[in-house]
Each structure stands twice: as C-alpha cells, then as structure tokens.
Amino acid sequence: MxxxxxxxxxxxxxREQIKQRDDLYFITIKKEQTELVLRxxxxxxxxxxxxxxxxxxxxxxxxxxxIYMLYSFSRKVSLxxxxxxxxxxxxxxxxxxxxxxxxxxxxxxxxxxxxDFPSSPRVNEDFILESWDNMPPMRRDFDTLKYxxxxxxxxxxxxxxxxxxxxxxxxYNDFVKTPKLRDDK
Amino acid sequence: xxxxxKSKYKNYVADRSKYPLLKDGKPEFDxxxxxxxxxxxxxxHPGVTGNMSLELVINGDEVIDxxxxxxxxxxxFEKLMERRKFMQCFxxxxxxxxxxxxxxxxxxxxxxxxxxxxxxxxxxxxxxTLNLEMSRVASFLMWIGGQAGSLGMGxxxxxxxxxxxxxxxxxxxxxxxxxxxxxxxxxxxxxxxPEGFELRVKKVIKQTRxxxxxxxxxxxxxxxxxxxxxxxxxxxxxxxxxxxxxxPTARASGKPFDVRQNNPYLVYDQLVMKMITSDxxxxxxxxxxxxxxTILSIDLIEQIMHKMPKTxxxxxxxxxxxxxxxxxxxxxxxxxxxxxxxxxxxxxxxSKYPRRIFVRGASYTHAISVLEKLAVNISISDTAALMVSxxxxxxxxxx
Amino acid sequence: xxxxxxxxxxxxxxxxxxxLSDKEKTLFSDARPQVVPPVHKIFENFRNWARAQSLWMxxxxxxxxxxxLRPLMTSRYDMSRYGIAPxxxxxxxxxxxxxxxASLKTIKRIxxxxxxxxxxxxxxxxxxxxxxxxxxxxxxxxINRIDHYIPVDIYVTGCMPRPESLLAGxxxxxxxxxxxxxxxxxxxxxxxxxxxxxQKRIIKDWNMPDYNW
Numbered sequence: 001m002x003x004x005x006x007x008x009x010x011x012x013x014x015r016e017q018i019k020q021r022d023d024l025y026f027i028t029i030k031k032e033q034t035e036l037v038l039r040x041x042x043x044x045x046x047x048x049x050x051x052x053x054x055x056x057x058x059x060x061x062x063x064x065x066x067i068y069m070l071y072s073f074s075r076k077v078s079l080x081x082x083x084x085x086x087x088x089x090x091x092x093x094x095x096x097x098x099x100x101x102x103x104x105x106x107x108x109x110x111x112x113x114x115x116d117f118p119s120s121p122r123v124n125e126d127f128i129l130e131s132w133d134n135m136p137p138m139r140r141d142f143d144t145l146k147y148x149x150x151x152x153x154x155x156x157x158x159x160x161x162x163x164x165x166x167x168x169x170x171x172y173n174d175f176v177k178t179p180k181l182r183d184d185k
Numbered sequence: 186x187x188x189x190x191k192s193k194y195k196n197y198v199a200d201r202s203k204y205p206l207l208k209d210g211k212p213e214f215d216x217x218x219x220x221x222x223x224x225x226x227x228x229x230h231p232g233v234t235g236n237m238s239l240e241l242v243i244n245g246d247e248v249i250d251x252x253x254x255x256x257x258x259x260x261x262f263e264k265l266m267e268r269r270k271f272m273q274c275f276x277x278x279x280x281x282x283x284x285x286x287x288x289x290x291x292x293x294x295x296x297x298x299x300x301x302x303x304x305x306x307x308x309x310x311x312x313x314t315l316n317l318e319m320s321r322v323a324s325f326l327m328w329i330g331g332q333a334g335s336l337g338m339g340x341x342x343x344x345x346x347x348x349x350x351x352x353x354x355x356x357x358x359x360x361x362x363x364x365x366x367x368x369x370x371x372x373x374x375x376x377x378x379p380e381g382f383e384l385r386v387k388k389v390i391k392q393t394r395x396x397x398x399x400x401x402x403x404x405x406x407x408x409x410x411x412x413x414x415x416x417x418x419x420x421x422x423x424x425x426x427x428x429x430x431x432x433p434t435a436r437a438s439g440k441p442f443d444v445r446q447n448n449p450y451l452v453y454d455q456l457v458m459k460m461i462t463s464d465x466x467x468x469x470x471x472x473x474x475x476x477x478x479t480i481l482s483i484d485l486i487e488q489i490m491h492k493m494p495k496t497x498x499x500x501x502x503x504x505x506x507x508x509x510x511x512x513x514x515x516x517x518x519x520x521x522x523x524x525x526x527x528x529x530x531x532x533x534x535x536s537k538y539p540r541r542i543f544v545r546g547a548s549y550t551h552a553i554s555v556l557e558k559l560a561v562n563i564s565i566s567d568t569a570a571l572m573v574s575x576x577x578x579x580x581x582x583x584x
Numbered sequence: 585x586x587x588x589x590x591x592x593x594x595x596x597x598x599x600x601x602x603x604l605s606d607k608e609k610t611l612f613s614d615a616r617p618q619v620v621p622p623v624h625k626i627f628e629n630f631r632n633w634a635r636a637q638s639l640w641m642x643x644x645x646x647x648x649x650x651x652x653l654r655p656l657m658t659s660r661y662d663m664s665r666y667g668i669a670p671x672x673x674x675x676x677x678x679x680x681x682x683x684x685x686a687s688l689k690t691i692k693r694i695x696x697x698x699x700x701x702x703x704x705x706x707x708x709x710x711x712x713x714x715x716x717x718x719x720x721x722x723x724x725x726x727i728n729r730i731d732h733y734i735p736v737d738i739y740v741t742g743c744m745p746r747p748e749s750l751l752a753g754x755x756x757x758x759x760x761x762x763x764x765x766x767x768x769x770x771x772x773x774x775x776x777x778x779x780x781x782x783q784k785r786i787i788k789d790w791n792m793p794d795y796n797w
Contacts, residue, residue, distance in 0.1 A: 048426040101554035128256035131788035145722040152728040155716035
C-alpha cells in the first residue's frame with residue numbers, strides 16, 4: 001500500500017495522507033486531478049469497487065468536501081479520496097463514466113447539498129425529496145428544528161429538559177456528582 | 186449445490202431485437218403509440234419490498250423500462266445526528282434498518298470507539314458477534330418468506346416468520362427489545378447474557394434446523410421455484426465490481442466478497458467459516474447462497490456459544506456521556522449485513538456533536554442501478570421475485 | 585334569481601380540483617364527501633356489530649411499524665381469529681394502519697389511499713411518531729401529528745408497538761365500533777376544508793383530485 005501511495009505521489013499532488021487503520025487510508029487531492037486519479041487507481045491499481053461517494057459541508061471554511069470511498073478486493077484495503085470544492089460555486093465534474101452506479105450518488109448530493117454535476121444522467125430529477133421548495137436540507141445552515149416547527153403542527157405537551165439538570169433533580173444524584181460507569185461483577 | 190451451465194441463460198445485456206428504438210443504450214418509447222403502458226408498482230402494492238415504488242413501462246407483459254423511486258421512508262437521520270450528542274445519536278441509529286438493526290448499532294459504536302480510542306473488553310466482542318449473527322439469522326428467515334411469497338407460496342412465509350419470532354424472543358431476553366435492541370452501546374454491550382441463555386438458544390437452533398430441512402424440501406426443490414427463478418436476473422461476474430454489488434448477491438456470481446472474511450472485525454478471525462459462493466449468478470443461485478448463509482450463521486452461533494469466555498467485563502470505561510468530546514478525525518467502519526457491505530462513515534471535529542455521519546447500505550446500488558438494469562426484458566410478474574432476490578431494503582437507501 | 589343562488593351554492597359545494605389539468609378535470613368526480621348519519625338505532629347496532637367482526641386492513645407498510653404486522657399474520661399471534669385479514673387494495677379494506685412516521689412523500693399516498701377506501705373506514709396509528717413526532721420531532725421531512733391530516737380512531741403507542749399491543753388496539757377499535765363512536769369518516773367529511781387546508785399546506789405539488797373517489 002505504501003508503494004502504491006509513493007507511486008501515486010510521483011504522478012499527482014497529494015495534499016494530505018492519513019493512515020487510519022491497516023485497511024483504511026485517506027488521501028486528499030486537487031480538484032482538477034480528480035478524474036485522472038480516480039481513473040488511474042481504478043484501472044491500474046485495482047481499486048475497482050466504489051463503496052460510496054458523499055459530501056461533507058464545512059461551513060466555517062466555506063468549502064464542501066467530496067469523498068470517494070474505494071475498495072480493492074485484491075489488496076483488501078479501503079481508500080478514501082477526498083476533494084475540496086468551493087462552497088460558493090458548488091460545481092464538480094461528473095464521474096459517472098467511471099462507475100456506472102455513481103450517477104445516483106451525484107443525484108442525491110445535488111438534491112441534499114445543491115452541488116451541481118453537469119451532464120450527469122438524471123441529475124435534476126427528484127431522488128428523495130418531493131415538492132421541496134427550501135434550500136438543500138443537508139447544508140449546515142439549514143435549521144431542521146425551525147423548519148419542522150414552522151411547517152408541521154406540534155402537539156402541545158412535549159417538554160425539553162436539560163439532561164444534566166434533569167438527572168440531578170430526578171434520577172441519579174450520585175451519578176452526576178461522581179460520574180462513573182457501573183462496575184461489572 | 187447443483188452445477189448449471191451458464192450458457193443456458195440469456196446474456197445480461199437485454200435482447201433488443203424486437204425493439205430497435207435504442208438511443209444511448211436506453212430504449213426510446215412513445216407512450217402515445219399505444220404499444221407501451223406505464224404502470225406504477227408500489228408504494229401501495231404487496232409486491233414491493235417495503236415502501237418504495239417502481240415505474241415500469243411495459244409492452245404486453247414484458248418490462249421495457251424500469252425506474253426506481255425511493256424517499257418514502259426518508260427521516261433525515263444524517264441531519265438529525267448532526268444536532269445530537271454522541272450518546273443521543275445511539276438510540277436513533279438502529280432505526281435506520283428495520284429488519285436488521287444490529288449492524289447499524291455495531292458500525293456506529295465501533296466508529297465512535299475507534300475515534301475516541303476506546304478498547305472494548307474481550308467478552309463484549311464475543312457478545313456483539315453473537316448478536317450480529319443472530320440478527321442475520323432473523324433477517325434471513327424473513328427474507329426466505331419474502332422470496333417464497335413473491336412466487337405465491339405464502340405458507341413458507343408463515344413458517345419462517347413464526348420461527349423468526351422465536352429468535353426475536355431471544356433478542357428480547359438479551360436486550361429487552363423485540364425489534365430495536367439498542368444493545369451494542371459505545372464501550373461494550375449494555376448487559377451480560379442472562380442465565381441459561383445458551384440452553385434456550387440451542388433449543389431455538391434445533392427448531393430452526395428442522396424448519397430449514399422442511400424448507401429445502403418444499404421450497405428449494407420445488408418445480409415452480411426452479412422454473413421461475415432459474416435464469417431470472419442474471420448477474421455476470423464482470424458486472425459485480427463495476428456496479429458495486431456486494432454480499433450474497435456478489436457471492437452468487439462467483440466473487441468471494443465477504444467483509445467478515447476479507448477484513449475480519451470483532452472475533453470473526455477466531456471462527457471457522459467457509460466462503461459460500463456459486464458461479465451461476467441468477468436469482469436461484471442467490472436463493473441457494475442465502476439459504477446456505479442461514480445455515481452458516483447458525484453454525485457460527487454454535488461456535489460462538491462454545492468458544493465464548495464465560496466471565497469477564499462487558500463494558501469499557503467511557504467518559505461522562507453528557508459532555509463527551511471526541512477528537513477530530515474520520516473513519517469508515519463496515520460490517521457484513523445480510524445484504525452485503527454496510528458501513529458508517531463518521532467525521533468528528535472535536536466538539537460534542539458529530540460533524541457528519543453517512544450510512545452506506547448495500548441496497549443503495551442493488552435497488553437502483555442494478556435493479557433498473559436487470560428488470561428490463563423480464564415478465565412483469567417476475568419483478569417482485571427479482572426485487573426480493575436482490576434483498577432490497579428501502580430504509581437504508583434514503584435513511 | 586332563485587336559480588342563480590342554487591348554482592352558486594352548488595359551486596361552493598363542488599370541489600375545485602385545481603391541481604388537475606383541464607383534460608383530467610373531466611375524468612374525476614368533483615363531489616364532496618358527505619356525512620353518513622346513523623340509521624334507526626337497532627339497525628345501526630346490528631350493522632356496527634357486523635362491521636366490528638370483519639376488519640380488513642390495507643396492506644400498505646407506510647413506515648417501520650409494518651414489520652410487526654408480519655408476525656401478527658402468522659400462527660403465533662394469528663389475527664385471523666379476530667376477523668382481521670390483510671387486503672392488497674384500498675377498495676376492499678376498512679382499516680388503514682399508519683405504520684409509524686409519515687414522511688412528506690408518503691403522506692400524499694396516505695391521503696390518496698385513505699380517500700379511496702370505501703366507508704365505513706377506520707384508522708389505527710402505530711407508534712409514538714404518529715402522535716407527536718416521537719424521536720423525529722425535529723426532522724424536516726416527517727410530519728409530527730397525523731391527526732391534522734387524516735382522522736385517527738385509535739393510537740397504539742410504543743416504538744415499536746408489540747404485536748400484543750396491536751391486538752389490544754384492534755380490540756379497542758372493535759369496542760368503539762360497536763359503541764358507534766368510531767366515526768372518523770364523518771369527522772373527515774364535516775371538517776373537510778380544514779383537513780384539505782392542512783394537507784395542501786405541506787404537499788406543495790398537489791396534482792391529484794381534491795377527493796379521490
């Protein structure tokens with residue numbers, strides 16, 4: 001696996017490399033080289049299985065992270081390839097030609113995060129949300145509690161307690177004073 | 186397992202000689218030409234698995250085009266988990282998949298433990314493995330009933346669902362819940378096994394084995410089953426890696442993909458198990474593989490019961506859960522569910538709340554890309570059987 | 585003068601069916617659902633007794649509660665002995681079981697299936713999430729209380745409710761039917777505009793008739 005990463009480093013720029021476990025690596029690459037890298041490691045390095053592709057919203061840095069989780073059945077190693085794209089112009093090259101099932105992840109990300117993938121098949125169709133007219137809901141600045149309270153009818157009587165206060169008052173006074181899990185026999 | 190030559194079946198590339206209207210690999214159909222009919226199968230239909238729907242275009246009784254529609258069970262788990270503390274996430278993760286919630290619990294707990302640097306005690310690992318295998322058996326029993334029901338054999342479903350109920354009784358004894366167990370808490374398991382549990386597991390195993398013999402005689406060796414399932418939904422081995430097919434579906438096409446053996450987690454490396462594969466790749470082969478997997482899981486439960494340490498701690502020390510901060514990091518934990526690779530991708534940022542949790546279910550590709558490809562050119566009466574043979578489970582698609 | 589008034593009253597009585605195209609408007613009925621008053625007392629008692637004896641439920645698993653309906657059909661709990669049987673079509677069924685949370689996409693199908701059912705019809709709502717949202721109270725895609733969209737006769741609490749509690753719920757429903765108190769259908773007809781207003785508030789692409797006869 002180290003050999004492979006070194007070989008990859010000679011070809012493209014790897015901005016960050018993390019070894020999480022023996023069978024799990026994460027690398028971060030440049031946005032422009034994504035298609036090149038994915039094609040290379042799929043065709044030449046036997047990372048043929050795409051576990052998933054997803055997006056992560058980094059609101060504070062004004063960035064989206066896209067992660068492609070690949071798996072190689074001959075090496076038995078997972079490799080997460082992540083790319084950062086700008087949050088304001090959220091457009092990414094579509095990779096649906098590399099894996100025939102990638103288009104559905106891109107369709108979901110378009111709907112949930114509003115990241116556009118031009119020329120990806122059926123990308124503008126509804127996937128999960130139907131008749132949705134708000135902002136893409138998985139973005140971090142979308143407040144789901146506020147939306148729920150405004151849109152749906154609340155049944156009165158639901159109480160919200162501060163868990164610490166509630167436990168102190170009602171349930172486990174000793175536990176809050178000296179928090180400690182129960183010892184087993 | 187009887188060997189059947191592959192050449193008997195038609196290729197997975199659909200036979201388009203009757204319909205020359207093909208554009209970019211997709212059929213072109215004009216609904217106004219009165220040659221084609223568009224019908225919806227689901228969501229209110231007994232022939233779909235769970236709450237999803239298929240938009241079928243048919244000519245006669247032959248399916249020309251299929252589109253899967255999901256989202257009827259969307260509860261926005263991933264959004265809700267972003268605004269809950271780590272321990273508050275725990276009760277909702279098991280709700281992601283109804284027939285087999287334990288895989289979700291395991292993946293979430295293992296991910297949190299890995300990021301927080303907690304090692305769980307040896308006995309907790311064994312109990313977790315036991316729990317996972319028991320849930321596999323329960324889910325497979327439900328599936329056998331579904332597969333038989335899709336062919337009109339409702340009585341098999343009556344048998345297996347009743348037997349599954351006895352497995353649910355064991356879960357109830359172990360964890361207190363029939364369907365949602367919330368047992369594999371981060372740091373170990375919630376409680377030790379009750380006294381005499383082993384005996385009762387053995388009793389249920391004996392009953393299940395007897396039932397499986399009956400099912401093999403009456404369902405697997407049935408002329409109707411064979412004539413309808415053989416040759417249906419043929420998946421060639423080349424398609425497996427391209428389409429991200431995993432689990433028993435991949436193994437029925439001759440690819441030995443099993444997370445439990447490729448990347449052993451918990452105590453699977455200490456158990457003796459063999460890879461169950463078939464090189465045929467149609468719906469009947471998938472049925473045989475899943476049936477053999479059920480027996481394998483029962484064998485594993487017996488092994489676990491035999492090898493499990495009798496005493497020991499079941500919980501590691503975890504910090505105060507009300508104020509639990511986990512250092513920044515990311516990980517991907519996967520486990521083998523009955524449908525294949527089931528994974529949790531977790532990102533933390535050092536706060537009390539997870540940054541992002543993504544749930545990867547095997548049905549995501551099975552029910553959409555693969556089903557849309559396989560459903561073309563089959564009879565409309567076989568769509569239910571095809572769907573069940575891929576073991577599609579909508580809640581893990583839309584979460 | 586009089587004739588004009590009658591026309592106006594009729595216009596108010598008939599449904600607008602605004603979600604449909606002009607061609608489709610001719611295909612669907614625009615009549616309102618009517619309240620069915622009880623007939624003579626003895627007859628009504630007999631009819632209620634007969635209704636309670638055969639409850640056919642719609643096999644539409646709208647949520648995760650549907651998984652406990654399968655054991656209910658098998659020999660261990662055996663709901664057939666109470667005269668309950670699953671039916672695949674809404675036209676043949678009299679009980680609608682809302683299996684837990686209803687997402688926005690499902691509530692449209694629930695309304696449609698409920699309206700297609702023939703009267704007398706009853707609704708059982710399973711799980712805490714149909715009562716006040718349960719653990720999905722803050723989710724943007726699941727509704728919080730189902731009784732603002734369709735009338736509910738019996739709630740069965742729990743997450744998930746056990747088959748035994750489901751059976752208890754069915755028996756409670758039978759008691760209510762026999763006592764003549766399970767009149768959700770009439771409630772729906774009486775407060776039809778209120779229910780429609782609530783439904784249309786969340787279902788933004790309303791492309792079906794206002795009442796699915």
